[in-house]
Amino acid sequence: MNKHAHSESSQPLKIPTLSDVALAAGVSYATADRVSNERGNVADKSVRKVRDAMDALGYVRNAAAANLSRRRTYRLAFLLPKGPNAFFSRVRAHIDSLLNHLQADQINVTIIEIDAFEIEGLKRSLLSIADAAYDGIAVVGLHSPEIVEPLEKIRSQGTIVVGLVSDLPTLHREAYIGINNVAAGRTAGRLLGLAHADKQGRVQIIAGSLKARDHKDRLKGFSDVIREDYPKIELLDPIMARDNPDKVKAAVNEALIAKPKVTALYNVGAGNTGLVEALEQNTRKKRFFCVVHELVQHSHKALLNKHVDVVIDQRPDEEIDRALTTLKALIDDRTALPMQDLVPTIYVRDNLPSNNSHTTPD
Amino acid sequence: MNKHAHSESSQPLKIPTLSDVALAAGVSYATADRVSNERGNVADKSVRKVRDAMDALGYVRNAAAANLSRRRTYRLAFLLPKGPNAFFSRVRAHIDSLLNHLQADQINVTIIEIDAFEIEGLKRSLLSIADAAYDGIAVVGLHSPEIVEPLEKIRSQGTIVVGLVSDLPTLHREAYIGINNVAAGRTAGRLLGLAHADKQGRVQIIAGSLKARDHKDRLKGFSDVIREDYPKIELLDPIMARDNPDKVKAAVNEALIAKPKVTALYNVGAGNTGLVEALEQNTRKKRFFCVVHELVQHSHKALLNKHVDVVIDQRPDEEIDRALTTLKALIDDRTALPMQDLVPTIYVRDNLPSNNSHTTPD
DNA sequence: GCCAAAATGATTGGCGTCAATCAATAAATG
DNA sequence: CATTTATTGATTGACGCCAATCATTTTGGC
Structure with missing residues (x-):
């Protein structure tokens, strides 16, 4: 009852070479080679014989030998x-x-x-x-x-x-x-929406520049999801910060101070060091739900520090x-x-990689 | 490190062979080979000469040739x-x-x-x-x-x-x-916690068997996160369903009917077809926040149908x-x-792989 | 300085494929 | 039938490395 079935593949210790194929097909090595490399000038009948022999023996060209010979x-x-x-x-x-x-x-x-x-x-x-x-x-x-x-x-x-x-x-x-950046933006929006659980909300969006296609796509995806599925969340006009940490910091501070009802932040682009700085100095008790892109040293740290809740990454x-x-x-x-498909990856505090190539300082 | 200038790569690009190394080192091919393959019986002085020559020329053994020769x-x-x-x-x-x-x-x-x-x-x-x-x-x-x-x-x-x-x-x-299954469980817990946004909640957990280590680990991770960070969410005793769709369905129905205050479901293991069936037939208007594991055909579909909110996947x-x-x-x-690190991957409705060839929308 | 031991040199036959050459045979043409 | 033309066969030298053999030189011990 407890038999384990070996799969179709047997134990062919002898891997067939093109010579074996030629032999099995009843043609010369030269002809087999002509077929294998599609050099032409071979009768259909011979082509068929060779191809059949290849299938029968399960011939697969040895990549090492081919690359060596080809000097590729x-x-x-x-x-x-x-x-x-x-x-x-x-x-x-x-x-x-x-x-x-x-x-x-x-x-x-x-x-x-x-x-x-x-x-x-x-x-x-x-x-x-x-x-x-x-x-x-x-x-x-x-x-x-x-x-x-x-x-x-x-x-x-x-x-x-x-x-x-x-x-x-x-x-x-x-x-x-x-990745598909519309999907990346939608993903950010989805998580932000989920985290509001039917409550009211206001999102401050920060972006680099809408001339950059990736930013535009993300912004579109994000806005679409919020509008479609989370009508209680209000989208404030995006602040353009040119991926510059100082400008991002200023933008966050503005959101913190001048717009007291903001419940969430979404940074479409780079410059997250500025974002984290602003949040670290934040005196308001109530915290933001905060979504950013790309897992790098500082966003990783911010995730652990609870300044950021979600990082959307494209796994470079x-x-x-x-x-x-x-x-x-x-x-x-x-x-x-x-x-x-390559797909936007979601990081929270709990599924971060521990041995990382992304902690390279910039 | 950051010294990547426009490379001078328009040359014929002669890749050094072990013969070149021997020549540059002023030893015979045999000695270079002894060093390269660590065969021993080589004077330290010669070893050094060969190694230096390797570095100087940037020699890297040709994998194709080696594999071919080795008959590996x-x-x-x-x-x-x-x-x-x-x-x-x-x-x-x-x-x-x-x-x-x-x-x-x-x-x-x-x-x-x-x-x-x-x-x-x-x-x-x-x-x-x-x-x-x-x-x-x-x-x-x-x-x-x-x-x-x-x-x-x-x-x-x-x-x-x-x-x-x-x-x-x-x-x-x-x-x-x-993947680390404790992390997988924590990740599930984190998202479920986020989605409650400080509200009260009750989670019905469904698991296969706690003898299976992966289930035990996930459950631990999940419970830890909820207890640590989301005290308003109550953990109901897990129902054991042995990864069996019918048992899972029964468990969900029980949660739906007998435990009316349940706000969320977490299925630690398999048998999600049963879970989806139960949810499809659900007459209660209020829906659950629902987290399951492994992206397969039916969980993919359930995500799109909004019966499931998050899938944690291990990317087989x-x-x-x-x-x-x-x-x-x-x-x-x-x-x-x-x-x-291999890391638990989070899927929501918006970052699902579509498996088509990757052409950008315009 | 002799002798054994250690190190080095020199050389060789594969590994399986590619790409070529040249000879030999079969098929097609008029 | 003779003559092209198309198709096959036979063979060979790389490619770079591995693994082995055997000869030769250098070193170290005494």
């Missing part, structure tokens, strides 16, 4: 905004930590710093790498028609382009690796891993492999 | 509970989807089904694979001293053993890949990926690589 190396570049931003420090740190491992697989990654969020800077950077003959690049992009031309110049040389964190013009990149480590996997796959066979 | 194949097994459990179906499906990719890297994975959560069955299964000479196994385990002996028998043959989802006796496995896909990576690393060099 992957030349990749990541174009990241420069500057002291804590989030992108996390990204860079993670790439650095992978460098050795990647090199063992002949994957060479270069980080190129670009002017953060300025179309002209991005455009210039793209043009300047157009001749560098990368096999693939991941770009923290902007959704602007102005960069279509440089993108196409790069792509015309066979370079694979993917968007990272923030998307590029959809038709001019192969894939986008990042995973984004990088996926960007690498996707680029490699696209370069190899020009087909992206299906992966589960 | 990885024979792995996953021991999973059998039965129709939705969660483990997800696990199996994910492994299946990886099979081809893995085989290209000479990784052969066998799924072995074991009697779910019965010590005797697990023990028998372990003993029966002891001679199969796997390089590594991942076991959905039990924290019981009875399986120490079979585990040690397996390990004595050089097989690497890791715990998966549910841990094994700590000293008798190499690593554990799974990622667990599998990590189990594979960890096993491979341990087999290769007997050292687990550092990875960010």
Whole structure:
């Protein structure tokens, strides 16, 4: 009764090689190779024999041997905004930590710093790498028609382009690796709404700039959820703080003092050090329900200190891993492999990672 | 650290080989090889010369060539509970989807089904694979001293053993890949607490069995948080439903009818189809705040239908990926690589994966 | 300075695939 | 039928590393 069933897979100690396939198919190695690598000039009949033999033996090309023989190396570049931003420090740190491992697989990654969020800077950077003959690049992009031309110049040389964190013009990149920021905003709104439990509320929103697409998307998602499902919560006009800690601090203080009925804060963008500072100095007894984005050193600490209740994070480590996997796959066979959606992650005090790569100081 | 300038990467990019290292170090290939593979019988002076040359050239062993030459194949097994459990179906499906990719890297994975959560069955299964000479196994385990002996028998043959989802006796496995269930329970408690916003509340807890360590841990975490931070919420005695949908349904109905002041439900374990059924037939207008575990088809749907408010998930896909990576690393060099903690993931209606290819809306 | 031990050098045959060459055979054409 | 053309076969040298053998040199003990 308690038999354990082995699954379909047997114990093939002998892994079939292409020679084995050729033998089984009754053709020469050369023909099997022609089929395997789609070199053409093979009769349909032979193709079928070889393919059948492959299935029968369960042949899978040995990736190590193939890569070795092919002398394939992957030349990749990541174009990241420069500057002291804590989030992108996390990204860079993670790439650095992978460098050795990647090199063992002949994957060479270069980080190129670009002017953060300025179309002209991005455009210039793209043009300047157009001749560098990368096999693939991941770009923290902007959704602007102005960069279509440089993108196409790069792509015309066979370079694979993917968007990272923030998307590029959809038709001019192969894939986008990042979260859906509307969903991220909705998630923030949902938790904030839940935490009001049918009570009245007023939210002060702080954002960087509505020109940044991610901020705009988050704000939209957030507002939609509140309006749809939490009508008792009032949305105050967002304060624009340009992701600047000082401006954020001022905004929070304004909300604390000039708008005494505020029950919650939502910071759409960066600059959370300022937010935490303001809250630490807060003399009001009643506390805010507070939602911010991106788990970095100070937001992590603020969560533990109870100045912040929820952090919505986009898991840059995973984004990088996926960007690498996707680029490699696209370069190899020009087909992206299906992966589960990247999704905004919710952190509260109790599900924080303890061994962290995100505590890198900025 | 932050010295990532525009890299000088337009060169031919000659990746150094071990021959290059030998040449640069002024020793023979044989000596460089002795150092590289730690074969011993090398003078300290030579070791130093070779190591210096490696650093100077930035030598990293070509993994493809090494694996090919070594003729290394990885024979792995996953021991999973059998039965129709939705969660483990997800696990199996994910492994299946990886099979081809893995085989290209000479990784052969066998799924072995074991009697779910019965010590005797697990023990028998372990003993029966002891001679199969796997390089590594991942076991959905039990924290019981009875399986120490079979585990040690397996390990004595050089097989690497890791715990998966549910841990094994700590000293008798190499690593554990799974979430911290106390944290998972705390997370559930935190969200349920937040959603009460200082109001009174009563929670009906439903659990499978407190003999299962994961359930016990979750329950502890949950109760701790409520007691610590939400004193206005009363914890009713847990109902044991053995992860059985019918029993869960009965438990929910009991809470609905016999305990009219219940404001929230927390299902620690499985059997959520029963929970949803009961809620769908609920005639009371006031709804519960409802937290369950594991994102599977029906809990996903329940989240969208608003019968469930929060799902705590352990991301089995990622667990599998990590189990594979960890096993491979341990087999290769007997050292687990550092990875960010696996953490309980929170899903609300708005951050669900949609599994479509990731195209930004415009 | 002799001899054993230790260290180093030199070289080789794979591993499985790729990419090429050249010869040999089969099929198609007029 | 002769002559193209298409298809197959046979073989080979990388790729970079591993693992082994055997020869040679250096070192250290006495």
